[in-house]
Amino acid sequence: MIGTAESGHPGGSLSAADIIAVLYFSVLRHRPDDPWWSERDRFVLSKGHGAPVLYAALARSGYFPSAQLATLRKMGSPLQGHPEYGKLPGVEASTGSLGQGISLGAGMALAGRLDRKPYRVYVLIGDGEANEGQVWEAAAFSAHFKLDRLTVILDCNRQQLDGWTREILDIEPLVDKWEAFGWRVLDINGHDLEQILSALNATENSDGKPTLILARTTKGKGVSFMENNIEFHGMAPTAEQTAAALREL
Amino acid sequence: MMAPRKKELGAATRDAYGQALVEIGAADPRVVALDADLSKSTKSGPFAKKFPERFFNCGIAEANMVSAAAGLATCGKIPFVHSFASFLMCKAFDQIRMSIANPHLNVKLIGSHGGISLGEDGASQQSVEDFALACALPGVSVLAPSDAVSCRALVHLAARHVGPVYLRTGRPKAPVIYSESERFDWGVAKRIVPGRDVTIMANGLLVWEALMAAETCAKRGISVAVMDVHTLKPLDVSAIVAAASETAAIITAEEHLLSGGLGSRVAQVVGEHCPVPVLSVGIRDTYAESGSPEALFEKYGLTAQHIVSTVEAILKQKRTSSIA
Numbered sequence: 001m002i003g004t005a006e007s008g009h010p011g012g013s014l015s016a017a018d019i020i021a022v023l024y025f026s027v028l029r030h031r032p033d034d035p036w037w038s039e040r041d042r043f044v045l046s047k048g049h050g051a052p053v054l055y056a057a058l059a060r061s062g063y064f065p066s067a068q069l070a071t072l073r074k075m076g077s078p079l080q081g082h083p084e085y086g087k088l089p090g091v092e093a094s095t096g097s098l099g100q101g102i103s104l105g106a107g108m109a110l111a112g113r114l115d116r117k118p119y120r121v122y123v124l125i126g127d128g129e130a131n132e133g134q135v136w137e138a139a140a141f142s143a144h145f146k147l148d149r150l151t152v153i154l155d156c157n158r159q160q161l162d163g164w165t166r167e168i169l170d171i172e173p174l175v176d177k178w179e180a181f182g183w184r185v186l187d188i189n190g191h192d193l194e195q196i197l198s199a200l201n202a203t204e205n206s207d208g209k210p211t212l213i214l215a216r217t218t219k220g221k222g223v224s225f226m227e228n229n230i231e232f233h234g235m236a237p238t239a240e241q242t243a244a245a246l247r248e249l
Numbered sequence: 250m251m252a253p254r255k256k257e258l259g260a261a262t263r264d265a266y267g268q269a270l271v272e273i274g275a276a277d278p279r280v281v282a283l284d285a286d287l288s289k290s291t292k293s294g295p296f297a298k299k300f301p302e303r304f305f306n307c308g309i310a311e312a313n314m315v316s317a318a319a320g321l322a323t324c325g326k327i328p329f330v331h332s333f334a335s336f337l338m339c340k341a342f343d344q345i346r347m348s349i350a351n352p353h354l355n356v357k358l359i360g361s362h363g364g365i366s367l368g369e370d371g372a373s374q375q376s377v378e379d380f381a382l383a384c385a386l387p388g389v390s391v392l393a394p395s396d397a398v399s400c401r402a403l404v405h406l407a408a409r410h411v412g413p414v415y416l417r418t419g420r421p422k423a424p425v426i427y428s429e430s431e432r433f434d435w436g437v438a439k440r441i442v443p444g445r446d447v448t449i450m451a452n453g454l455l456v457w458e459a460l461m462a463a464e465t466c467a468k469r470g471i472s473v474a475v476m477d478v479h480t481l482k483p484l485d486v487s488a489i490v491a492a493a494s495e496t497a498a499i500i501t502a503e504e505h506l507l508s509g510g511l512g513s514r515v516a517q518v519v520g521e522h523c524p525v526p527v528l529s530v531g532i533r534d535t536y537a538e539s540g541s542p543e544a545l546f547e548k549y550g551l552t553a554q555h556i557v558s559t560v561e562a563i564l565k566q567k568r569t570s571s572i573a
Contacts, residue, residue: 038324086352086353094347100348103319103344109320115324133312134313
């Protein structure tokens with residue numbers, strides 16, 4: 001998709017691919033033929049630059065024909081460079097300006113509580129994104145309001161646009177920080193499908209605390225020449241690279 | 250000639266707002282309210298007291314509050330979001346942009362303590378750029394009530410409108426302009442006083458100043474119309490064009506910077522549809538300071554007397570251009 005679009009963010013899409021696959025195909029209660037079903041679980045891709053992997057999961061789920069994936073980033077396509085609410089069924093929020101997703105998810109979880117609806121809300125954020133102050137406002141807010149139907153998955157691929165997260169703005173220790181904010185924290189390998197599934201299922205029995213799944217991931221996962229290669233944060237592969245990548249995946 | 254109006258202070262627009270929100274909350278269970286630790290000041294407090302399960306105090310964290318309101322709106326709630334105008338629009342502008350305006354969600358943003366008339370707290374709390382910011386956002390409606398009656402009516406209209414709205418309320422008691430029975434329509438400006446020579450288009454507290462200015466002008470034989478343009482967006486283009494063609498001179502008056510608010514917006518409409526002279530009364534590219542509202546209005550050029558001087562200036566322009 002990104003190869004065809006000739007722009008996009010392959011690295012952060014691939015680091016989140018396993019998480020999103022497990023979420024969409026084994027966890028979320030949703031109805032692709034009834035996208036606005038009021039009791040659906042909600043998923044907010046707060047790291048909006050991971051749009052391609054979200055779109056792939058939505059297409060595979062049946063929200064729209066897979067052929068439409070080739071229109072990513074093209075004029076007139078509902079597959080905007082970053083997800084936009086109202087343009088594509090299954091997209092729950094307009095994201096891409098980093099930091100807003102947990103707050104959006106918290107609002108959805110509050111509404112579910114008011115309406116006594118049992119749905120859960122999942123939000124995927126990046127570790128670079130956790131630089132944003134709003135992430136920590138939302139962390140305090142969600143714990144204060146005991147939003148135990150809210151699960152945030154932090155795709156910790158250790159890199160952001162300008163380099164290693166540790167060197168740009170070190171945000172570790174993440175486990176301690178989230179626990180201090182009143183969250184239940186599960187520290188997992190974000191490419192181990194069983195660990196992802198059991199962590200997402202473990203959130204079912206919460207206790208007044210929102211859950212943070214700290215998913216340790218590899219940027220560009222699955223494509224040898226993209227793994228941990230910061231060049232592929234926001235650069236599309238060439239045609240030859242795309243072919244090579246698809247052979248590996 | 251009309252009888253002079255007697256200045257009678259009514260409730261502050263923020264107090265009228267607080268009552269209206271309770272009425273709206275009682276009528277519609279989808280209504281929820283969020284505040285950033287200012288509910289005593291913004292007057293979301295009465296709603297919080299009446300409907301505690303539908304009120305969320307978000308603490309002093311405006312960005313999170315605005316995006317959380319958006320999340321509530323995607324689930325069918327109608328959130329009313331409160332803070333001081335300056336903090337809501339300036340601190341949470343990007344959240345309003347991407348969480349609310351871009352997806353065109355049904356969220357009502359209520360900025361209290363608008364303008365400089367909150368007075369003594371000074372420039373950090375005053376709001377001189379909120380309308381410019383709000384009007385810049387595609388699809389966001391922007392309202393500026395002038396007294397308690399219009400505020401209550403406009404809040405009810407905002408609640409019925411499906412889509413994002415920004416509404417500014419004020420801290421001080423507001424002079425009474427309308428009788429309780431006055432009716433308001435969405436996006437329809439109100440011509441309060443007819444006139445032949447100049448039309449003053451004002452909103453907020455400047456509507457009262459405009460009315461006083463019109464009385465002074467009448468004594469000098471100048472016939473001045475006064476229009477309350479309580480809705481900056483969508484702007485009542487036909488009323489503005491009609492006034493421009495009838496009086497061939499327009500003055501705008503607002504408690505806001507001259508850039509990006511009523512003056513800019515009216516000038517654009519007049520320039521496009523019916524070019525006649527437009528002069529603007531407002532704050533000139535500066536922040537204000539601590540002081541009483543009256544002293545600040547005097548220093549920053551927002552009194553009836555400033556409007557009268559501007560009427561004289563525009564009449565001079567009008568005469569010059571008609572000679573030419």
